[in-house]
Amino acid sequence: MKRKITFILNGSEVSIETDPALRAVDVLRQDLGLTGTKEGCGEGECGACSVLVDDTVKLSCLMTAAQLEGKKIVTIEGIARRQELHPVQQSFIEYGAVQCGFCTPGMVIAAVGLLTANPAPTREEVRDAIGGNICRCTGYQKIVDAVEDAARKMREGHSGG
Amino acid sequence: MRKKSALDGPRLDALSKVTGSERYSADYYPEKFLWAGAKRAMIPHARLLAVHTDAAEALPGVFRVLTFRDVAGSNRVGIVRNHQPVLVDAIVRYAGDPVALVLAESKEILSAALDLITVDHEPLPCIFDAEEALKDGAPRVHEDNDGGNLMRAVSLCKGDPDAAFGACDAVAEGVFETSRQEHAYLETEAGWARVDDRGVLTIVASTQSPYRDRREIASALGVGEEKVRVIAPYLGGAFGGKDGITVQCLLGAAALCSGGRPVKMWWDRRESFLAGVKRLPSRMYFRLGAKRDGTFHALSCRLYFDAGAYAGLAGEIMTMAVEHAGSAYRIPNVRIEGYCAYTNNPVGGPFRGFGVPQVTAGMEQAVDTVAEKLSMDPLELRRHNALRQGDRNCLDIELTHSTGFLECIGELLEHPLWKDRQAWKASAPKWKRRGCGIGCMSHAMGYPAAVPDQATARLKLKKDGTFRLYSGVSDMGQGNSSTYARIAAAILDQDAAAIELLQPDTNHDLPSGSSSASRTTYTFGNAVIEAAVVLKETILRCAARSSGYDDIDAVELLPGRVRVKESGRFIPLSDIAGLIDDADRSQKGYFRAPHDDSTLAVLYLGAHVIFSYGAHLARIEVDILTGKIDVVDYVAVTDAGKVMNRCVYDQQVQGSIAQGIGFALMEDYLVREGRQETGDLATYIVPTSVDLPDMISIAVETEEKTGPYGMKGLGEVVISGCLPAIANAFHDACGVRITRSPLTRERVLSALGEREDER
Amino acid sequence: MxxxxxxxxxxxxxxxxxxxxxxxxxxxxxxxxxxxxxxxxxxxxxxxLERVEGLSGISESDGAVRIGACTTHGELMAGGLITERFPILREAVRHIGAPAVRNMGTIGGNICTASPAGDSLPALYVLDAEVELHSAKGQRRMPLGRFISGPGLTALEPGEVLAAVWIDKDQGFNFHHFEKVGQRKAMAISVASMAFAAHLDGAGSVVRARCALGSVAPKVFTSQALDAFFAGKPLNEETLGAAAALVREGVSPISDVRASEEYRRTVAGNLLMRLEGARAAVR
CATH class of the missing domain: 3.30.43 (Uridine Diphospho-n-acetylenolpyruvylglucosamine Reductase; domain 2)
Incomplete structure (x- = not known):
């Protein structure tokens, strides 16, 4: 019962033949080889599978493949532009926001989603924005530091995003 | 040992992780692979009579269904006791025991097939409490275990504790219970495997212990060790939970029956919780006595640890707890008894802290109780009794290495959050109570004396003039491998980018122990230093000779090249690489950590000699309407020797505090009659970003002379301070003690209610 | 598949x-x-249903606001109309999950799931929300309180779809309060929650109040007797203590892995106490 599904993935149109009842996370990882999107729970509790759907942060483990149709999807692989890191990625590196790194793609997506909607978040707003992204390594502090720094960088006109 | 500043800078693994390009064990989907998955028993104790696989095998898309009959080797794993079945052949001892293994064309078919497998079994009586398990007549988990359900008992005695309590002016007594904490690493257990044309079984897995795994896999599956290769890519978290076999043997068994096709296994969250090891729950009886001036005089502890169904490293964890039960204080009269018992609960295993968080929670609450009885400042009391270098600890072992405990306490005494605590407490808003608590701790680094704590590193000058470093110790996220590369770069005067880093692969033949015991940077880092020093000398000697000098001081190593001092001429490293024969371009370094064999008489594995220390302060606000505890401020002072890289250092501190606060306030893997009740991340509660405060990390930089750049272990020490600091803060806030953790909202309200009733 | x-x-x-x-x-x-x-x-x-025409978005007519059933929690929070007219609903929705969950979950889904722990439900009860149901035969409306009959149970008939939620614009409240108790602060499933709205007079006495509690009964707990009890009284410790007792008598919580029946009952009453001094909070 495969079906053709067409959508914009990281800036390019893709058409795939797949089972529409599969989860979006499986299609991205297994069919399309984009393993940057992680799965940590499969129940929407950890945020590791976060992707941008029409610029909004959503959980790809709770989406069917069918729902990708016609959407603009950005995964972690599409966050950097033309070999240049997004300021969020740059700040994550500089501020030590990365440890095991398994939550990192989802965290970066959540942070990019936040800064798109709110370019000057307070520290509390940053914490709220990543409230659904479980990190077991960092205690979140350096992630919050990094997102604040990225917001600063973006306001000051660094490229990316 | 020059250029310490070269150790600074961001982690080298961060770039591939922020771009999503790093490939973890879970990220491999090899061509034409099969999904493998285990059928779990879901019953806590039973005699297995039959496994019915026909319906599953008949399902289209199912390649094969395996049972214990398909496992050619011992079908047993276990680090200390080799008794945990790969696939159950006789007795199910806990709900997570695997009874069958399915290979299928898709994840969906796998899932459907697992549902079609049924078992016939004869239920056996169960035991779920460690202390009860040791009583006469308790149902036995292992019929062949001498001593019923007692897996291991350890005791130590110093002085005359019985008489000494009589001479004390204040005695604190308490029974403390800690929860079964789940690691909840983001990357659940995962890997893939295949058997190649030469019959070599290669397993890529998320593991802390590739070399030990290889041995276990070979014996369990009946394959020669030389025919097993284990590769450990970066792990998506582990914290001790991947120190040993998880998917490895199941993957291997599947790959041996897959007709040469690769097999992939990736436990979902529920299976990870069901079958993964847990921090051992404890019940601890503490008695601490002191003289009127606050001098500790006697300590007695009886510790019960629940190992669950199999031994794993549970006995060693309990022994580590015994070693640390008296924390870092001078106590002349001590009796500590530890018991580790088998039950039909989930298997206990290593988890950051390795038994120390449990006993530290008990001891530090007893210390606060003594302070209260003597009307002493709890921090001053700790300072009064703190171990210093040259003192003897509770095991009567002299502390000859760096010992900065006193300095840690001193930092807190001077901290404004400590000094102004009374004013802060007094300004609590309506329905809130505020408290400030202390938790201090020590943590031994490395393996005890009987287990050689050693490592071998290999560093190679490549033909192109760059370097390759072979890591022998897994990087579970703590950043040790980045540190290895920076150490090599610092010694070789190279840019870190010139060091290619390979993650552990048993084909590299560098058995260096597990990524555990706060030893990864200390032990392997020292081996890297030796390899780098030898390689540097090799390069310089070659460069000197080829330039007509005998003395290697005639040349100096620079990034990418060598400079001949006299002529100022530069020789690219690629040229030099061409002049050195292949064998000499690759150099090994070896290190074995200090150990004291005389301590073998004290504990069965011997004791440790190097410790890290810490002192914590927590300020909490208790909501008396709901029982909610907010950790408002948190200060962690740590002596883990010299700081090599402040960012990586604070990563360990902050991450440990986060897990420690989770342990203190919410984390409790609940099992009722052997069945998991908190089987997912919606019911097993870990802290989110809004549950944690910004934390203050203060480093007391003693110099550990045996450590690379003066450092010592940091990965575990910090977590032990959190529960006692918070529990003591709660007592400070509300005047009542909750002795069973975590301090959930429900337990808080109930404690407040009982206090009201008493008034 | x-x-x-x-x-x-x-x-x-x-x-x-x-x-x-x-x-x-x-x-x-x-x-x-x-x-x-x-x-x-x-x-x-x-x-x-995410792409069905007419099921998304917030619109207003003369006397009421219509919220499409597929409006996400995130859209509700961002909607100025909700913040302005029904701040208690926005506050309740803010406590759902975390941003990604709020960007996916919808108000219609929260209602049709009919969980006792549904975070938006107590606020919707306080606001006397109505549901708009469509089927091939036509459409009908009914109060939310009648639509949900128990855990996971609704009046939805076969072939019927929840299309929208209606809330009267003029609620006449000048005070509101929402509090949720979970096991942590984000991604928390409610163990008890309370939505309270009232019209307070100049002296701080209650003219009219509505109180609804979640997670403490098979469906949202409301009580006419409780609402009536507040009338004419100030929100002081005495009033609230008595109201708390009414709540503890009235609720019928269960014990589960998150909390015991006793805890839920105690906290359900305790949540009322937070209203003390509410006069200062009147806008």
Whole structure:
């Protein structure tokens, strides 16, 4: 019962033949080889599978493949532009926001989603924005530091995003 | 040992992780692979009579269904006791025991097939409490275990504790219970495997212990060790939970029956919780006595640890707890008894802290109780009794290495959050109570004396003039491998980018122990230093000779090249690489950590000699309407020797505090009659970003002379301070003690209610 | 595997449902796709409502606001109209999950799931919300309190779809309070929650009050006697202590892995105490 599904993935149109009842996370990882999107729970509790759907942060483990149709999807692989890191990625590196790194793609997506909607978040707003992204390594502090720094960088006109 | 500043800078693994390009064990989907998955028993104790696989095998898309009959080797794993079945052949001892293994064309078919497998079994009586398990007549988990359900008992005695309590002016007594904490690493257990044309079984897995795994896999599956290769890519978290076999043997068994096709296994969250090891729950009886001036005089502890169904490293964890039960204080009269018992609960295993968080929670609450009885400042009391270098600890072992405990306490005494605590407490808003608590701790680094704590590193000058470093110790996220590369770069005067880093692969033949015991940077880092020093000398000697000098001081190593001092001429490293024969371009370094064999008489594995220390302060606000505890401020002072890289250092501190606060306030893997009740991340509660405060990390930089750049272990020490600091803060806030953790909202309200009733 | 439909109109939804009565409807997927394992996704069809015309968005008419059933919690929070008219609803929705969950989960889904712990429900009860139901036969409206009859139980008939929620614009409240108790502060499932709205007079006495509690009964707990009890009284410790006792008598919580019956009962009453001094908070 495969079906053709067409959508914009990281800036390019893709058409795939797949089972529409599969989860979006499986299609991205297994069919399309984009393993940057992680799965940590499969129940929407950890945020590791976060992707941008029409610029909004959503959980790809709770989406069917069918729902990708016609959407603009950005995964972690599409966050950097033309070999240049997004300021969020740059700040994550500089501020030590990365440890095991398994939550990192989802965290970066959540942070990019936040800064798109709110370019000057307070520290509390940053914490709220990543409230659904479980990190077991960092205690979140350096992630919050990094997102604040990225917001600063973006306001000051660094490229990316 | 020059250029310490070269150790600074961001982690080298961060770039591939922020771009999503790093490939973890879970990220491999090899061509034409099969999904493998285990059928779990879901019953806590039973005699297995039959496994019915026909319906599953008949399902289209199912390649094969395996049972214990398909496992050619011992079908047993276990680090200390080799008794945990790969696939159950006789007795199910806990709900997570695997009874069958399915290979299928898709994840969906796998899932459907697992549902079609049924078992016939004869239920056996169960035991779920460690202390009860040791009583006469308790149902036995292992019929062949001498001593019923007692897996291991350890005791130590110093002085005359019985008489000494009589001479004390204040005695604190308490029974403390800690929860079964789940690691909840983001990357659940995962890997893939295949058997190649030469019959070599290669397993890529998320593991802390590739070399030990290889041995276990070979014996369990009946394959020669030389025919097993284990590769450990970066792990998506582990914290001790991947120190040993998880998917490895199941993957291997599947790959041996897959007709040469690769097999992939990736436990979902529920299976990870069901079958993964847990921090051992404890019940601890503490008695601490002191003289009127606050001098500790006697300590007695009886510790019960629940190992669950199999031994794993549970006995060693309990022994580590015994070693640390008296924390870092001078106590002349001590009796500590530890018991580790088998039950039909989930298997206990290593988890950051390795038994120390449990006993530290008990001891530090007893210390606060003594302070209260003597009307002493709890921090001053700790300072009064703190171990210093040259003192003897509770095991009567002299502390000859760096010992900065006193300095840690001193930092807190001077901290404004400590000094102004009374004013802060007094300004609590309506329905809130505020408290400030202390938790201090020590943590031994490395393996005890009987287990050689050693490592071998290999560093190679490549033909192109760059370097390759072979890591022998897994990087579970703590950043040790980045540190290895920076150490090599610092010694070789190279840019870190010139060091290619390979993650552990048993084909590299560098058995260096597990990524555990706060030893990864200390032990392997020292081996890297030796390899780098030898390689540097090799390069310089070659460069000197080829330039007509005998003395290697005639040349100096620079990034990418060598400079001949006299002529100022530069020789690219690629040229030099061409002049050195292949064998000499690759150099090994070896290190074995200090150990004291005389301590073998004290504990069965011997004791440790190097410790890290810490002192914590927590300020909490208790909501008396709901029982909610907010950790408002948190200060962690740590002596883990010299700081090599402040960012990586604070990563360990902050991450440990986060897990420690989770342990203190919410984390409790609940099992009722052997069945998991908190089987997912919606019911097993870990802290989110809004549950944690910004934390203050203060480093007391003693110099550990045996450590690379003066450092010592940091990965575990910090977590032990959190529960006692918070529990003591709660007592400070509300005047009542909750002795069973975590301090959930429900337990808080109930404690407040009982206090009201008493008034 | 089963089919997944992505219909654009309600008519198409009705056609699918008449053809496949067992097909299951979902919007955000934050409930159904969590509960449905890979195996169950194999069986039967799924109908995703996210693109059905007329089911999304917030609009206002003369006396009421209509919230499309597929409006996400995130959209509700961002909608100025909700913040302005029904701050208690915004406050309740803010406590749901975390941003990604709020970007997916919908108000209609929260209602149709009919969980005792549904975070938006107590606020919707306080606001006397009505549901708009459509089927091939036509449409009907009913109060939310009648629509939900128990845990997971609603008055939705076969072939019927929840299309929108209606709330009267003029609620006449000048004070509101919402509090949720979970096991942590984000991604928390409610252990007890309370939505309270009132019209207070100049002296701080209650003219009219509405109180609703979540997670302490098979459905949202409300009580006319409780609401009436507040009338004419100031929100002081004495009033609230007595109200708390009424609540503790009235609720019928369960024990589960998150909390015991006793804790829920105690806290349900305790939550009332937080209203003390509410006069200062009147806007």
């Amino acid at each position: 089963g089919r997944v439909y992505l219909p654009a109109t309600l008519e198409t939804v009705f056609e699918i449902l008449s053809r496949e009565p067992s097909a299951r409807l979902f919007a955000g997927g934050t409930d159904l796709l969590v509960r449905s394992s890979a195996v169950r996704r194999n069986e039967g069809s799924l109908v995703c």
